[in-house]
Amino acid sequence: MVLTATPLLALTAQDVMSREVVTIPRQMSLGDAARLLRRAQVSGAPVVDEQGRCVGVLSAGDFLRWAEDGCPEGGEVDVRTCSYQVDGRLLDGKEAVICTLAEGACPLQAMRPTTAGRRTAVCLRPRGVLCDWQQINEDVPAGAASRYMTADVVTASPHMPLPELARMMVDAHIHRVPVVDERGRPIGVVSSTDVLAAVARDGLRSFGPAQTPKEDSHELP
Numbered sequence: 683m684v685l686t687a688t689p690l691l692a693l694t695a696q697d698v699m700s701r702e703v704v705t706i707p708r709q710m711s712l713g714d715a716a717r718l719l720r721r722a723q724v725s726g727a728p729v730v731d732e733q734g735r736c737v738g739v740l741s742a743g744d745f746l747r748w749a750e751d752g753c754p755e756g757g758e759v760d761v762r763t764c765s766y767q768v769d770g771r772l773l774d775g776k777e778a779v780i781c782t783l784a785e786g787a788c789p790l791q792a793m794r795p796t797t798a799g800r801r802t803a804v805c806l807r808p809r810g811v812l813c814d815w816q817q818i819n820e821d822v823p824a825g826a827a828s829r830y831m832t833a834d835v836v837t838a839s840p841h842m843p844l845p846e847l848a849r850m851m852v853d854a855h856i857h858r859v860p861v862v863d864e865r866g867r868p869i870g871v872v873s874s875t876d877v878l879a880a881v882a883r884d885g886l887r888s889f890g891p892a893q894t895p896k897e898d899s900h901e902l903p
Contacts, residue, residue, distance in 0.1 A: 690884035695847050695861045696840035698880045699870030703860075705730045706740055708828035712748075715740055715827040728860040728868045729831045735866040738831035739858070748830055767805055773797065779805045837862045838872065848877050 688697060704727040706715045719727060719740075726741030766788075770780035773795050781791050781803040791803040838847050838859045851859060851874065861870040 690880060691843070691845060693844040693880055694840065695838045695842045695844070695859075695872055696870065698844060698876045699840075699861045699872045700876065701870050703728065703868045703871055705734075705868055706827050706831075707732075708737055708826060708831075710827050712825055712827055712830050716745070726858055728835070728871070729827055730868065733865075733867075736835060736837055736860050736862050736868050738828065738833045739835050739860065740827050740831040741858070744830050744832055770802065772802075772804070781805045835860065837866070840869065844877065844880060847872060851877070 704718065704722040704724055706718060706727050706729045708729050708731055710718070719725065726739055726743075728736045729738040729740050731737050766782045768780050768782055770778055772778050778794070781788060783791070783803065785791065785793060785801075785803055788803075788805075790806045792806050793801045794804050796802050836850060836854050836856060836859055838850070838861050840861055840863070842861075847859065851857070851872075858871055858873040860868045861872060863869050
């Protein structure tokens with residue numbers, strides 16, 4: 683995002699967008715795309731064709747829909763989306779999914795007794811836990827990312843006014859918009875965080891420079 687003194691209502695998409703764009707080739711496998719997003723520490727990115735044109739967006743929501751659909755092509759076992767889960771067995775002999783985090787570290791834990799008076803944490807939602815979607819494991823299928831992306835993508839031009847862009851994000855219920863050039867190639871991404879940051883900077887400017895209290899005067903009027 684480029685810092686600017688331009689008034690809020692005069693800002694455009696190119697003034698607030700992040701210019702280091704992570705893109706996903708549409709033929710990249712879903713698993714490789716998940717690892718790419720994890721390395722880049724972002725929750726979504728534009729999917730591009732062989733000409734570099736934006737053809738969709740792959741985000742955490744797409745992984746969630748894949749999991750909710752029963753993880754098609756992901757193997758016979760339901761995918762786990764938390765890397766702190768391990769298979770185990772309780773004191774009564776029942777199988778359970780054990781949480782390896784410390785007690786109290788996750789709200790989805792329930793403590794159960796084990797041998798020798800010890801206790802272990804059991805996961806209450808062993809499938810479909812998306813508190814951190816980036817922990818998705820190797821059960822992700824090898825199918826192309828284009829099969830799982832959101833194809834009805836909303837994009838913006840670099841010169842779209844920020845108020846119009848914000849309204850478009852609200853109406854579409856999305857948190858990021860790829861900014862594309864005249865050929866449809868991503869040149870930036872505007873996220874809801876970028877919009878909020880611009881609003882916050884404008885609000886700080888409206889207060890003006892910090893006022894320093896005057897020192898008490900001991901002179902008589």
